[in-house]
Amino acid sequence: MATDLAKFAEDNGVKYFMISFTDLFGGQRAKLVPARAIADMQEEGAGFAGFATWLDLTPAHPDMLAVPDPEAAIILPWNKEIAWVPANCVMEGEDVAQAPRNVLRRLIAEAAEEGMHVKTGIEAEFFLLTPEGDAISDASDTAAKPCYDQQAFMRRLDVIREISDYMLEMGWNPYQNDHEDANGQWEMNWDFDDALATADKHSFFKFMTKTVAEKHGYRATFMPKPIEGLTGNGCHAHISVWDAPGAAAKTNVFAGEGEGQTGELGLAEKGKHFLGGIMKHASALAAITNPTVNSYKRINAPRTMSGATWAPNTVTWTGNNRTHMVRVPGPGRFELRLPDGAANPYLLQAVIIAAGLSGVRSKADPGKRYDIDMYAEGHKVRGAPKLPLNMLDAMRAYDRDKGLKAAMGEEFSAAYLKMKGQEWDSYVSHFSQWERDNTLDI
């Protein structure tokens, strides 16, 4: 933690700062700034040509300035002369409205005005592949049910241990690491935190994991479904709301007495309505939580080799049961299982708050709880919406959801739909082997 980055550099032997911002597609962009120049940069920001990134800016726009958030600076555990600092995008003295970290900061402030401080933990699953990215890096990792495989773990201990050591060093309170449900897949968990802190850590985790994997000769990917037929990369979010931010938080306002089906599971009225907002906006928020063409190969997928996809296909919620979109594993929190590894760390948190706030304001009801195995009995559920089947469906659902669009910000929503629309157009104009195989002889 630092308020004066020049002093921070002096005190810690930091020679360079990596001033970093995240664009609409989740890409992290950075400039490496020598410590001698950081005092001015902290004041004015590092200059970028916004058009060169995915932010819906033109070549004619003036310089976009990335102003580092000194409270969020992290010394790279693997190169202690460099500190990474997430930045807020500013243009001509105003926040760039569509920049993801700004969208999140605005929603956090709105929720705080209503006494709500969202804390989240995320489970950012990833695969370790060969450098080419087309195969699992461990040729011996072939079990039909590889989850928690102890021997496969030992073969990648060097990578996982190194990342875990770094998280311990950074004070993230990591508490478990495991081989996940797909061959070549991993999950590492650390403590939940305020939404902005979690978003920064999520960004840094992706950066760190990719870097450490590269060092060991592998390629880490958070792609939602990198290998056909295997379980995909989820990014489940555990959500609770507190009375104050940071260490001042004393009371979980989701926990406590509540009525009805949510109350039985230990969700108080605010938790119930927040969940109601998530349920109400689910199809639209998928455009943010599941933002790529490939995302829809994870949700709505046929059964995987391990026997389950662990991903939802319908907008339902339940108690401690992983076959639904939302699981209430215990009192005072719930798990949103929809997001995937491609979700933008800032927009993921932002859309959770936007949908949840809308639910609290409108006293939304989450609807009926289904205590069934959705994979086996999902066909018995009547009236629950199916999740979007592809990225275009999700974008259309987002575009139709005027409340969510407004809550995320009209400028953001317009920019996002425009950029993602271009991505969709690029995808549909791409010719695939499948088309030839299925159409050539028609």
Ligand SMILES: [Mg+2]
């Ligand atoms: Mg998992």
